[in-house]
Amino acid sequence: MPRYSFASKSYRTAAIVLRTHKLGEADRIVILLTPSNGQVRAVAKGVRRTSSKLGATLEPFMLVEAQLSRGRNLDIVTQAQLKSPYGHALSQDYSRFTAASAMADVAERLSADETDTAAQYRLLHGALAALARGDVDPVLLLDSYLLRSLGNAGWAPSFSACVRCGAPGPHQAVNIPLGGVVCHDCRPAGSLSPAPESVALLEALLRGDWATAAASEAPARREAANIVAGYVQWHLERVVKSLKLVERT
Numbered sequence: 289m290p291r292y293s294f295a296s297k298s299y300r301t302a303a304i305v306l307r308t309h310k311l312g313e314a315d316r317i318v319i320l321l322t323p324s325n326g327q328v329r330a331v332a333k334g335v336r337r338t339s340s341k342l343g344a345t346l347e348p349f350m351l352v353e354a355q356l357s358r359g360r361n362l363d364i365v366t367q368a369q370l371k372s373p374y375g376h377a378l379s380q381d382y383s384r385f386t387a388a389s390a391m392a393d394v395a396e397r398l399s400a401d402e403t404d405t406a407a408q409y410r411l412l413h414g415a416l417a418a419l420a421r422g423d424v425d426p427v428l429l430l431d432s433y434l435l436r437s438l439g440n441a442g443w444a445p446s447f448s449a450c451v452r453c454g455a456p457g458p459h460q461a462v463n464i465p466l467g468g469v470v471c472h473d474c475r476p477a478g479s480l481s482p483a484p485e486s487v488a489l490l491e492a493l494l495r496g497d498w499a500t501a502a503a504s505e506a507p508a509r510r511e512a513a514n515i516v517a518g519y520v521q522w523h524l525e526r527v528v529k530s531l532k533l534v535e536r537t
C-alpha cells in the first residue's frame with residue numbers, strides 16, 4: 289500500500305506582498321517575493337470578506353510570515369502573520385505609494401524566473417522600511433533601489449570608473465547601453481553629457497550615501513532620475529508603467 293507524505297506539500301516562509309488581484313467573489317491572488325522560495329503566486333481564499341483577518345494582512349508591501357501549501361498551478365496561503373505593516377504607512381502618502389509600487393513592479397520582473405531571491409528580498413525589504421520611515425525623499429530611495437536591484441540582477445552600473453576601460457573617474461559622459469560613465473577616449477557617439485552633480489548623485493545613490501544624495505539640488509535629481517529610468521527601461525525592455533506615475537520634482 290503506498291504511503292503518502294503531506295509534509296512536503298506545506299511550507300513556511302517570510303514574504304513581501306508585491307501585488308494582489310481579485311479572484312472570483314471573495315478570493316485574491318497574491319504575488320509574493322520570498323528570500324529562498326523565489327517569487328510565489330498563491331491564492332488566498334475568502335480574504336475579500338470584511339471579516340477576514342488574512343485579507344488585511346495580505347495587502348501590497350506588507351511583510352508577512354506565511355504558511356503555504358503547494359498546488360498544481362498556484363500555491364494556497366493557509367495562514368499569514370503580519371511582521372511589518374509597511375503597507376499602512378505607504379498607502380497613506382501618494383509619493384511613497386507610487387515609489388513602493390514601482391519598486392514592487394521591478395522586483396516582480398527581476399524575480400520572475402529566479403530561485404535565488406535572497407538578495408532581491410533583502411534589498412526590497414530595506415527600501416520599503418526606509419520608505420515607511422519617511423526620512424529620505426521617496427524618489428531618491430526609488431532611484432537608489434532601481435540601480436541596486438539591477439546591479440543584483442547582473443547589470444551593475446558604474447558612475448565612477450569608465451565602464452569600458454576602467455579608468456578611474458570622475459567622467460563626464462554617460463552611456464546607458466554600456467551601463468554608466470565612459471572616459472573621453474572610450475566615449476561612443478550618442479552618449480549623454482549630464483552635469484557633474486548629476487553623476488555624483490548617481491554614484492551616491494548606487495552606494496546608498498544618503499548624506500550626499502540629500503544635499504543634491506533639483507536639477508541634478510531630475511537628470512539623475514532620467515538616467516536611472518533610461519537604464520531600467522534599457523534592461524527591462526519595456527516601460528515599467530508605474531515609473532510614469534512617480535512625481536519627479
Ligand SMILES: [Zn+2]
Nearest residue numbers: 450453471474
Ligand atoms: Zn575608458
